[in-house]
Amino acid sequence: MEIRNVESSDYYVISPLINEWWGGRQMSDMLPKLFFDHFNNTSFIAEKDGQIIGFLIGFLSQSHTDAAYIHFVGVNPDYRKNHVGKQLYNEFFNVVKESDRKVVRAVTSPVNKVSIAYHTNMGFEILNGDKEVDGVPVYSDYDGPNQDRVLFVKRID
Numbered sequence: 001m002e003i004r005n006v007e008s009s010d011y012y013v014i015s016p017l018i019n020e021w022w023g024g025r026q027m028s029d030m031l032p033k034l035f036f037d038h039f040n041n042t043s044f045i046a047e048k049d050g051q052i053i054g055f056l057i058g059f060l061s062q063s064h065t066d067a068a069y070i071h072f073v074g075v076n077p078d079y080r081k082n083h084v085g086k087q088l089y090n091e092f093f094n095v096v097k098e099s100d101r102k103v104v105r106a107v108t109s110p111v112n113k114v115s116i117a118y119h120t121n122m123g124f125e126i127l128n129g130d131k132e133v134d135g136v137p138v139y140s141d142y143d144g145p146n147q148d149r150v151l152f153v154k155r156i157d
Helices: 008-021 034-038 084-098 113-121
Strands: 002-005 044-048 051-060 067-075 103-108 131-133 136-138 150-155
Touching (some): 002 084, 008 034, 008 067, 051 084, 136 150
Parallel strands (some): 067 103
Antiparallel strands (some): 002 044, 103 150
16 A cells, blocks of 8 residues: 555545445535645545555644644545554644644544544544533534534644
């Protein structure tokens, strides 16, 4: 497996795969092409035999100079449990460290139990929200009406 930076053209390969990789959930609208055009240095592709098997889209916060943000991560279901996600996260963490950032933030939906478990296993803390869903703290209406979200933070040493 090879890890490389995202290129603008990767959008056209990844976008059609997103809903499939998320088991039919309509997620592709959450990752517009602008992320592939403007965050190349902090976003990564995992490839095996020339095929994209995973990606991480992240960026350094412009508003919070000590923080970075992971916007979207996906791994082909056939390659889960092969540490593809972990390698992508570690590549991002390396950029965060090199940029002298101390905090990485991420957000997920409370229905995405796999994402919640993955982030906590990677050392992310769940921030206390204003309510709980299935025992998990969430922020009500974080992404709009009825769009509650779980917020994560990880300190980088």
